[in-house]
Amino acid sequence: MPRFLHTADWQIGKLFGQFEPDEAALLAEARFVAVERLARLAQEHAVDAVLVAGDVFDAQTVADRTIHRLFNALAGFAGPWLLLPGNHDAALAESVWTRAARLRAIPPNVRVCREARPVLLEAAGIAVLPAPLTQRNTFNDLTEWFAGADTPPALVRVGLAHGSVQGILAEDIDAANPIAADRAASARLDYLALGDWHGTRRIDARCWYAGTPETDRFRANDSGQALLVELAAPGALPAVSVLATGRYRWQALSAELQVASDVDRLLAELAGFGADDVVQLEVGGRSDLAGHRRLTDAIGQARGRARSLVAELGALQLEPTVADLEGLAADGYLGEVIARLQAAQHGAEPAAAQTARDALVLLAGLLECRSPAAAGAAVASAAAPGGDR
């Protein structure tokens, strides 16, 4: 009973500029770790082969070290690996694959499907029909030849392709590398293993996107997984099970603060983040100074816990309360300045409004920094000095 692991879109060599350098380095490293985990899963599940549906590498000209590391990461599984060139690592005249071959980095159990020709894994009972990309992008359906390709009847027919299934992925309608939606049926495939879509996705019973084994963006959902596919016999429906492979949870969080309890809710969410969370936080709405302070404190703490947290508070408007102002001892013209900034943050011009918000936060911070004792004295008497510096 042939059984194989279907994965794709490893995007080895990808870097993450939106994070702090040390965090980005760890996220890049995680992609290698995910591949190692895949090898381990293949071994654990004793699969007959691992099929990688394109975009193993994120780019053609990656460092030699990266190539060696990737193939070393496959060592955990000694069975056959079939790697398909995708749009990021197409089998061009000179490509990451030719270079890997020159570097003698490719172990014997790893096969790079650089040509559209059936690969017969007799021992596994699988005949693989690969549709490698030999250009960066193509507008032909590279899987067309599958239908005309004969394979030994005893072997299950598995297609391996990288691209967009037509009419299914609405946002990718005009994308390059089209794949006919009924390809599995029309080419008499028992299973069509697809790559390119970074989330796990079932097209039909015989056609799946595996998704990337380690999440690499906030947008994609259901990523960080691989598929374990079992085919009882040629013609039988595949049994597909989803295996978790990713470590980091990428979450895009956006909150609109209106009342104090909104802050509480957001704080609770922030408190839940741990070491495997990669978070993008966007906060809008309005808040008083106390809420703002609590939020920034909480973000600072969450940053310490999460793998990475990118927070954008630019849209959050500060609405200091009377108590805030008393707390800041912002008397006299300082109060006037705060009022003017407060008004300016609602201005029509977004950049100026943003600057006003920033200035307001800054001023509040400066005022808060003044010694509480002095601030207290200032409250007690309007004539009191500004306190120790």
Added chain:
Amino acid sequence: MKLTRIRVDQFRQFRRALEIDRLDPGLNLFTGPNEAGKSTLVAAIRAAFFERHRSASVDDLRPWGDPAAAPTVALDFELDGQPCRLVKTFLAKKRCTLQIGSETVDGEEAENRLAALLGFQHAGRGASKAEHWGIPGLLWIEQGGAQALREAVGHAGDHLRGALERALGEVAASGGDALLATVEAQRAELLTEAGGRPRGAYKEALEAEAALAGELGVLDDAIARYRQRVDALAALRDEHAADEAEQPWRAFRTHQQAAAERLAAVREREAMLAATRTRAAQVDAQLALLRSQVDGFAREDEAAAARAAALEAARAALDSARAPLEHWTAQRVQAAQALETARATLRAARQAEARDSLAREAAASHARHAAGAAQLARAEAAHAQVLALQHAVAANELRPADLQTLRTQDRALADLRLQQAAAATRLVYVLEPGRTLELDGAPLSGAGERRLLAAASLVLPGFGRLQIAPGGADLAALAARGADLEARQQALLVRLGLGSVDAAERRQLEHARLGGELATAQATLEALAPGGIDALRAEHARLQARAAEAAQALARLAAPASAEGEAAASASAAPSAAASVIEAEAAEKAAADALAAIQEGLHRAQLAAANAETALAAAARELAAARAQLAAPERARRVADASAALTDTRAEQLTLAARSEALAAEIAAARPDILEQDVDRFRSSAEQLERRHAERRDQLVRLEIELQSEGAQGLEARRAECARDHAWAARRAAELRRRAQALDLLRSLLRDQRRALTRRLQAPLQKHLNRYLQLLFPHACVDIDDDLVPGPLTRPLAGAGAGGGVETGDFEALSFGAREQMGVLSRLAYADLLAEAGRPTLVILDDALVHSDAERLAQMKRVLFDAATRHQILLFTCHPAAWRDLGTGARSLAALRAD
């Protein structure tokens, strides 16, 4: 606020307690010399307010050498109608108590209350400094510090604004200045003060971002280039593979070969044509030869006939040439005879003429010989005489110098003799006759005299002998000189061969005479023989020889003349003979000429005959040769052969011409030039394709290697890293930009607000200030700037009346004295402002206004007196006399301490 009592204990120089009470609510004047404790009293008041009682930095309050001291200041004052008391003890007993009415506060709380009431602050650490002093720092003027107004106002700014709020109905900001300073400092870290341009970390972030963006662009370009070349590599590979499969150059190579073969065939035809043409040329040459051969045979026959005719003509010519020879021979014999005759005649004539000439010459020679002999004889006689005379002269010759010497010697001797005679011993004797004496052996007799020049011995016969020695010393010398002279004269005479001087004289005369004779004889000889006697003799010998020769010649000639009598007879008359010679010569020449002419004619005739003979012989030979040629045995066959060959060759010539024409037509039809072009075209096409193929292969290899090496550089990996760094840098730059903009906005808002507030304070302050100012500078006014410090002062020009010009100058530009006065005025104005706002005021002047002249000081006293109606003023001075007219009693510190 009015101080009523001050008590100081264990405080610096006040080791014992000093108490000043019953302070006036207005002016209080304290006097005392230096070191009297005026400044210490001021310091005590300051310490009581400004220093924390717990401060460890107030060691200077303690009296010298009293480590256990507990400096204490106690102040009683009235504040808002309530009696207050502050007691502060430092160091040994740290204590602070403040009573306000019935309320008592202790320690730090008491200190904070005071600070809030008076408007100052305490130092965070260490001793209190000017920046903490706030309003009291402004109103309590330290010694020599009245003019330093701006700093004091700066330190008091916030307190002033805050303290005055009640009067103004405005709310000042607590710590606004400090906040503004912080904002400005933070802004200054990111933006330049002047242009608001990025600086520091902000600038670095922008630069880093730009640098990374540039790097990213470079990498993008490199990647695009790399990708293009990867695509190019694929395209090249496809083309190369297609080429390898098709090998399109092969067809061209085949075409090229076919064309080349056709061209070769044409070239062969061309070679044949050339050969045919060569052969035709040879045939043409052969034909010409044959023709000339046949012509030659014909010419031979004609030549033989011509030779025969020529022989006949030669014979005729010989005959005609021989005819005149005989005539010419006869003529020549006659002419030769005539010439012989003429020559004989000429010979005879010439002999006659020669004889006559010789005879004449012999006679003349003889005559000359005779004359020469006579002259020679005379000359020889004269010569003998000259020789004799010359001998005589030579024998008598005496050199004039010798003669002169002799004469001189003679004169010297004579002188000597005279001297001797004079000096000599005269011996006069008169002897008896017969009697003789013998003097030095010489007998003396008769009478005489002798002069004895030397010792003499006189023998008196019979008697003996007398030895006479002449006296006188020089006699001997004279004798010696005389002997010397004589000897020399004698030697000369001997050399000259003379006996005496007289002889010399005589010889000299003789010599002169003989000289004259010799000259005469020589002149005679010269006349006779100018060339010398020997020349004369030689001439004579020559003449003799010539005469002899002439005689001999004549003798020789005379003999034949006599033999040829007839001829001689005919030639006896000399002139006729001469004439005959000329004629004979002419006749002989005529005869010779005639003979020569005839000889010439004969010769020419002989030559013509000989030529004719030679021509005849040649003609005969030629004829013989021609006949021999014609008679040659092979000739007939050769003539026949030549004729046959000529016919054959003409036939071949025609054949060759036809073949050439055919070949040329064939070649022209084949167009070898076009065929050649075809070959080139096909070859070049094939080569081009092959070359392109090879080049593409090279290009492929090159591109593969380049791409491999570039791929190994990890361009896209580097780009990803660069993009990551750039994103980070851009984020940081954006953050800093936002911060900078926020700070900039904050600063401008804070400044605006503060300025707006300050402006409201300016007007009342100016009002107070100008009121005081009128007392000091009538009609002057002063502006208050944003920092509430007096700015430009405008006042009438010195000496100008009302309505005259004004001058404006900055406060800082005033003289020190004026600034000091302005400083005091300003502070009083602040005090007025504070008093109006219900704030406590206390003015302390420690030795102020010492730089003011008497007039200004008088004005200032009026100002102070006026101010004292509203504020309590403590004035400390060491010049009590200057302040005597202040209207208040002075307290002498010295006196107080003495109490």
